[in-house]
Amino acid sequence: MRAADLIRFARDAATGNPLRTGLLILAMAIGVAAVVVLTALADGARRYVLNQFSAIGSNLVIVLPGRSQTGGFNPGNAITSTPRDLTIDDAQALLRASAVHRVAPLAVGTSEISVGGRLREVMVAGTTADFIAVRRLTLAQGRFLPPGDWRRGASEAVIGARIRDELFGRDEALGQLVRVGDRRFRIVGVLAATGQGLGMNTDELVIVPVALAQAMFNSNTLFRILVEANSREAIAPAKAQVSEIIRLRHEGEEDVTVITQDAVLATFDRLLGTLTVAVAGIAAISLAVAGILVMNVMLVSVTQRTAEIGLLKALGATRATIRNAFLTEAAMLSVAGALLGFALGHAAAALIRQLYPAFPALPPDWAVLAGVATALVTGLAFGVLPARRAALLDPVQSLARR
Amino acid sequence: MTAPLIELSRIERVFHLGDSQVHALQSIDLCIAAGEYVAVMGPSGSGKSTLLNLIGLLDRPDSGSYRLAGRDVTTLSADEQARVRSERIGFVFQSFHLVPRLTAAENIALPMVLAGIPPAQRGERVRQALRDYGLENRADHRPDQLSGGQRQRVAIARATIMQPALVLADEPTGNLDRTTGEDVMRLLEDLNRGGVTLIVVTHDGALGARARRQLLMADGSLQQDRPRSGGTRSETCALPT
Numbered sequence: 001m002r003a004a005d006l007i008r009f010a011r012d013a014a015t016g017n018p019l020r021t022g023l024l025i026l027a028m029a030i031g032v033a034a035v036v037v038l039t040a041l042a043d044g045a046r047r048y049v050l051n052q053f054s055a056i057g058s059n060l061v062i063v064l065p066g067r068s069q070t071g072g073f074n075p076g077n078a079i080t081s082t083p084r085d086l087t088i089d090d091a092q093a094l095l096r097a098s099a100v101h102r103v104a105p106l107a108v109g110t111s112e113i114s115v116g117g118r119l120r121e122v123m124v125a126g127t128t129a130d131f132i133a134v135r136r137l138t139l140a141q142g143r144f145l146p147p148g149d150w151r152r153g154a155s156e157a158v159i160g161a162r163i164r165d166e167l168f169g170r171d172e173a174l175g176q177l178v179r180v181g182d183r184r185f186r187i188v189g190v191l192a193a194t195g196q197g198l199g200m201n202t203d204e205l206v207i208v209p210v211a212l213a214q215a216m217f218n219s220n221t222l223f224r225i226l227v228e229a230n231s232r233e234a235i236a237p238a239k240a241q242v243s244e245i246i247r248l249r250h251e252g253e254e255d256v257t258v259i260t261q262d263a264v265l266a267t268f269d270r271l272l273g274t275l276t277v278a279v280a281g282i283a284a285i286s287l288a289v290a291g292i293l294v295m296n297v298m299l300v301s302v303t304q305r306t307a308e309i310g311l312l313k314a315l316g317a318t319r320a321t322i323r324n325a326f327l328t329e330a331a332m333l334s335v336a337g338a339l340l341g342f343a344l345g346h347a348a349a350a351l352i353r354q355l356y357p358a359f360p361a362l363p364p365d366w367a368v369l370a371g372v373a374t375a376l377v378t379g380l381a382f383g384v385l386p387a388r389r390a391a392l393l394d395p396v397q398s399l400a401r402r
Numbered sequence: 403m404t405a406p407l408i409e410l411s412r413i414e415r416v417f418h419l420g421d422s423q424v425h426a427l428q429s430i431d432l433c434i435a436a437g438e439y440v441a442v443m444g445p446s447g448s449g450k451s452t453l454l455n456l457i458g459l460l461d462r463p464d465s466g467s468y469r470l471a472g473r474d475v476t477t478l479s480a481d482e483q484a485r486v487r488s489e490r491i492g493f494v495f496q497s498f499h500l501v502p503r504l505t506a507a508e509n510i511a512l513p514m515v516l517a518g519i520p521p522a523q524r525g526e527r528v529r530q531a532l533r534d535y536g537l538e539n540r541a542d543h544r545p546d547q548l549s550g551g552q553r554q555r556v557a558i559a560r561a562t563i564m565q566p567a568l569v570l571a572d573e574p575t576g577n578l579d580r581t582t583g584e585d586v587m588r589l590l591e592d593l594n595r596g597g598v599t600l601i602v603v604t605h606d607g608a609l610g611a612r613a614r615r616q617l618l619m620a621d622g623s624l625q626q627d628r629p630r631s632g633g634t635r636s637e638t639c640a641l642p643t
Contacts, residue, residue: 001516001517002515002520005518005521009515015503016502016503307499308501310499311499311501312512312516313484313487314460314487314493315487315488315560316485316488316489316513316517317516318480318484318485319480319481320481396455399460399495399499
């Protein structure tokens with residue numbers, strides 16, 4: 001039997017019983033649509049978290065004091081074994097690197113803030129003007145720390161939204177004098193509320209010039225240096241350049257750890273990617289159910305068409321021809337179901353995106369491909385048994401059936 | 403006379419119904435020459451349909467040998483038998499056995515479709531067959547839109563579209579009224595006059611009497627093998643002793 005004839009024959013057989021065919025395609029479509037929609041949700045969650053995370057600042061390279069890698073003998077270690085601290089000079093030196101766009105030193109400590117008899121413990125971050133750009137923060141009121149010499153700084157502070165609410169309530173906070181530790185600061189800006197984010201909670205932060213923070217905590221070390229690379233592609237060169245500059249400044253000793261945001265993102269990505277796969281697996285169960293349905297319906301179809309199968313055999317159809325006819329029919333039903341499910345799933349995902357624009361519910365391509373492929377494979381696999389049964393029917397007994 | 407087309411010797415066919423055995427065919431020896439017109443008659447249950455199925459390679463004997471056109475076909479595989487059916491044997495059934503979702507033309511073309519004949523060639527042969535059987539304006543009708551006689555004409559067209567040497571008809575007029583049955587028989591007999599070997603199973607004595615050779619069956623064995631009065635038995639087909 002020629003392929004085109006086989007397909008036409010199977011198509012006619014399928015359309016000969018529209019209700020049965022329709023229900024079967026629907027079952028297959030629901031299975032595929034389930035895969036598409038569920039993976040769209042899971043992958044949407046992954047993208048959502050990644051978006052939130054990258055809001056901390058994109059193209060970020062972070063320098064931490066102390067080394068976390070195990071290395072071999074280093075001549076620097078022979079001179080001194082004490083890790084050197086990160087200093088403001090180190091941070092300033094990083095600005096020379098070609099791949100580096102902005103640098104913000106960060107000195108962190110806890111202190112007390114008081115105004116008008118109110119007192120609370122706060123986290124104090126000492127930094128410079130570029131911090132707001134590097135961390136992608138926004139101001140609700142006023143301005144950020146002014147640019148200028150990193151070793152000095154006016155006694156000005158920027159406070160988080162929650163601190164503002166708790167210390168000043170409905171009163172004007174800008175221009176007010178507050179006491180932080182043993183120093184007085186004028187409030188020049190209020191950060192926009194960000195809610196509970198990843199990393200440090202900027203709503204409960206007091207930001208002051210880095211030199212003043214170091215004086216307050218009586219140290220000249222930095223907690224971190226935040227480095228923004230020129231672009232996403234520049235992250236790796238920036239990391240290398242930063243390591244090299246610090247190493248040269250620290251007498252050849254690699255006593256800092258440089259991490260990129262990409263590494264952190266990659267961890268989250270893997271985590272939530274696994275979740276997507278798991279969800280796709282769960283959805284695939286519905287495809288297996290649809291496959292069993294295909295088998296059931298095809299078996300019923302073989303029983304209903306027994307006389308026809310007997311006739312085909314009498315007319316000279318070989319077993320292979322009859323098996324192929326039924327397999328082709330199962331495959332066509334699966335293909336139709338998979339295509340319909342593909343469309344339904346994408347429509348549902350689009351609807352979710354319409355309803356929740358912040359949530360990027362897009363099914364990943366691999367999941368869509370896997371869903372459609374699973375539908376075809378299950379349809380064919382579960383079509384084999386009925387097709388075999390049809391092929392092995394006894395022609396005499398089949399013809400006797402009406 | 404031509405060489406024998408069908409040679410059956412010592413054919414046995416036993417059906418198992420629960421514990422009991424039914425000898426549907428017992429020690430059948432039969433020889434039919436090409437071009438013969440044979441009627442197989444007998445009461446129901448006499449084994450005439452079983453014999454026809456066996457000759458049509460739809461069934462296998464439990465013992466004995468069957469040579470079709472000089473070739474032993476009992477040992478062929480199922481697929482080889484299917485090819486023999488496709489090329490050499492046409493079937494006409496009492497209940498027509500048309501595929502209900504296919505049109506008359508598609509039903510006629512079915513054996514060629516199964517045999518993998520190219521569509522262009524199929525179309526030409528189907529048109530010729532529709533003309534031959536007076537079905538030109540019924541080509542696109544489905545079986546449920548056709549009368550009984552038209553359905554059987556479609557079935558005969560289908561049985562002969564592969565130009566088989568042998569046409570087997572099992573009660574071809576059983577579901578038809580007298581005049582339509584008469585038309586159908588005439589069509590089959592025309593085929594026979596064209597050289598096709600025709601074997602008709604019937605329990606209608608009048609119908610059987612039209613054949614040049616009549617086989618009478620009872621209880622699974624051949625009771626009588628007689629030529630129509632005045633005819634002669636073919637010598638090439640002398641039964642083995």
